[in-house]
Amino acid sequence: xxxxxxxxxxxxxxxxxxxxxxxxxxxxxxxxxxxxxxxxxxxxxxxxxxxxxxxxxxxxxxxxxxxxxxxxxxxxxxxxxxxxxxxxxxxxxxxxxxxxxxxxxxxxxxxxxxxxxxxxxxxxxxxxxxxxxxxxxxxxxxxxxxxxxxxxxxxxxxxxxxxxxxxxxxxxxxxxxxxxxxxxxxxxxxxxxxxxxxxxxxxxxxxxxxxxxxxxxxxxxxxxxxxxxxxxxxxxxxxxxxxxxxxxxxxxxxxxxxxxxxxxxxxxxxxxxxxxxxxxxxxxxxxxxxxxx
Amino acid sequence: xxxxxxxxxxxxxxxxxxxxxxxxxxxxxxxxxxxxxxxxxxxxxxxxxxxxxxxxxxxxxxxxxxxxxxxxxxxxxxxxxxxxxxxxxxxxxxxxxxxxxxxxxxxxxxxxxxx
Numbered sequence: 158x159x160x161x162x163x164x165x166x167x168x169x170x171x172x173x174x175x176x177x178x179x180x181x182x183x184x185x186x187x188x189x190x191x192x193x194x195x196x197x198x199x200x201x202x203x204x205x206x207x208x209x210x211x212x213x214x215x216x217x218x219x220x221x222x223x224x225x226x227x228x229x230x231x232x233x234x235x236x237x238x239x240x241x242x243x244x245x246x247x248x249x250x251x252x253x254x255x256x257x258x259x260x261x262x263x264x265x266x267x268x269x270x271x272x273x274x275x276x277x278x279x280x281x282x283x284x285x286x287x288x289x290x291x292x293x294x295x296x297x298x299x300x301x302x303x304x305x306x307x308x309x310x311x312x313x314x315x316x317x318x319x320x321x322x323x324x325x326x327x328x329x330x331x332x333x334x335x336x337x338x339x340x341x342x343x344x345x346x347x348x349x350x351x352x353x354x355x356x357x358x359x360x361x362x363x364x365x366x367x368x369x370x371x372x373x374x375x376x377x378x379x380x381x382x383x384x385x386x387x388x389x390x391x392x393x394x395x396x397x398x399x400x401x402x403x404x405x406x407x408x409x410x411x412x413x414x415x416x417x418x419x420x421x422x423x424x425x426x427x428x429x430x431x432x433x434x435x436x437x438x439x440x441x442x443x444x445x446x447x448x449x450x
Numbered sequence: 451x452x453x454x455x456x457x458x459x460x461x462x463x464x465x466x467x468x469x470x471x472x473x474x475x476x477x478x479x480x481x482x483x484x485x486x487x488x489x490x491x492x493x494x495x496x497x498x499x500x501x502x503x504x505x506x507x508x509x510x511x512x513x514x515x516x517x518x519x520x521x522x523x524x525x526x527x528x529x530x531x532x533x534x535x536x537x538x539x540x541x542x543x544x545x546x547x548x549x550x551x552x553x554x555x556x557x558x559x560x561x562x563x564x565x
Contacts, residue, residue, distance in 0.1 A: 166475055186484045186528075187470050199452045201499050201530045203476040204484055228477035 160375040162300040163324045167209050167224035170260055173375035174382065175222070180213035184241060192235050194270045203229045206237040210245045212254065216383045221245050221252075224260035227303035233267035234309060239277020246284035250291040256386045257288055257295045259316065264331060265307015278308035285315040294318065294390035298378050299325040299367070304356065306331040317390035319367040320381045321358035323437065327366065328356035350433065354417030359432065359440060363424060365403060365450025372437040407449060424449060456498040456506055458513045463494050463523025468550035474542045481531040483542050485550035492523035500531035512536045516543045525550070 160173050171180055184190045186204035195202040207229035212221050223242045225232040234242075242259070249257045266274035285295050295316040299305045304326030305313050313319055313327060321327065330338070332346035332355075345351060354360050361367040369385070371377040414420045421429040425447045435443060470486035488495065496513050527546065534542070 168472070185470065186472050187486060196453075201453055201476055201501055201532060203530060204472055204482060204528070226475055228475035228480065 161373055162298075162322060162375050162378050163302055163373045165375065166228065167226040167260060167262070170375060170378075171209060171211075171213070171222060171224050174258075174260075174379050175213040175215055175220075176217065180211055180222075182209060182211040183244075184210065190237060190241075192237050192270065194235065194273070198269055200269065206235060206241065207232060208238045208241050210241045215258070215379065215386070218255035218383075218386050220256045220258050220386070221249050221254045222258040222260070225262045225301075227262035227301045230267055230269075231303050232261075232263035232301075233265065234263060234274050234277050234281070234307075235267040235270040236273035236277055238267070239274060239281055243277070243280045243284045246281070246288045246295070249288045249293045250284075253291070253293060255294075256382075257293055258382060259285075259295065259297045259313075260301075261297055261299055261305040261309055261313055262301030262303045263305055263307065263309045264303060265309055275308065278312060281309070282312045282315050285312060289315075289317055289390055289392050292390075292392070294386065296320065296382055296385045298382065299327055299358075300371075300373060300378065301325070304328070304331065306334075314366065317392075318369070318385040318388070319361075320369045320371060320378060320385065321361055321367040322371055322373040322378070323353075323358040323440075324373050325358040325361075325367075326352070326356040327358075327361050332356070351416075354421075354433070360417050360420075363421060363444060363448050364407070365448055370437060370441060377437075403450060410449070420449075421447075452503055454498075454500050454503045454506070456500070456509055458496040458498075458510065460494045460496075460514070460517040461492065463492050463517065463521045463525075465492060465524040466520075466522040466547075466551060468525070468547075469553045471546060471549040473545045473549055476530045476532055478532050479534055479538070481529055481534040481539060481542055483546040484528045485546045486526050486528075488524060488526040490524055490526070494523055494525050494527065496527045496529065498529040498531060500529070500533075502531070502533045508536055509539075512539050512543075516540065519544070520547055522547055 191202040207226045210223045223245045297313045297316040297319045300322035332352045335344040336346040362370040369381045418429040472484045474482040476482045
């Protein structure tokens, strides 16, 4: 039986990824820590403010976890939501679990809590870097239907490792935002093929922004997460400088490209359109030597 | 969106031990339900916070059916609703009480096909 990661709720993902009965939730609903802002706006507030946090084990390694629920306000980060993620990361600095796992599914800042949400996202970024500096790998998984956008797209790129499925999307401004701001001629958010070759898992993998790509299934994510914990984190100056070099090369190499397909061609894919139809194993095998990283 | 808060109490249930549990998601057309133990002398108290106003009579009927099915007492149920239909509400309530009495463990996931 394959359980789709894409279709699962955040709670179901935690239950599926972690060792049986190992999850202990922090700030469970009994604690009544919910958004103080939504009631003022006459909007119902979720028990967990759209993010579930706690500790557990995966392949018997103790980890801390935060899982965003895309179904509640698109996984948007409000004040409490953000503070919960920051708390997980700061506790990791103190307690040194084997890793912090962030299951991200979010449109970014919750506009109803704009300033508090913006501050929260910046605090998440700082906390991710603090955890890594303390020697705790931060592993991001992206494979839900809302993708990972806005400030949390930047936060994801602060992590040690990003694991995506083809269905996952990672970016800064989401497709609808780009269309609204720049017009449909610039970017048609309803063109799914265009969207996926701009922000989808395969494209992010080829650009080297996501480290591992997996088929959509909770077990596949679990294997990739376990492998990432084993691999650990390279928090060295050399690794940072290498990353900066990659980004500089990228602007030079792909700066004139108008479409994901142009980049893929530049990376040596003779038939870029065939790439979209490949299943995961076939794609990963074909991508050897044809990634920007 | 204007919210409505509704409260129901059903007396004469059988004491139902369990571990506090949440099921569902507060998303459009859906709802989240939390069940927790509460010393209420055998009663079941339900608080609903809903984005859809004016459906108090339907909530009363759905909750009455739920209590008739389970007779679960000494529990408090909190509901956050974003416009779920009565059938969805009934299914979520059943799922919630099942999860609660299974000591907070998630029930087995529904079969899902791979994308």
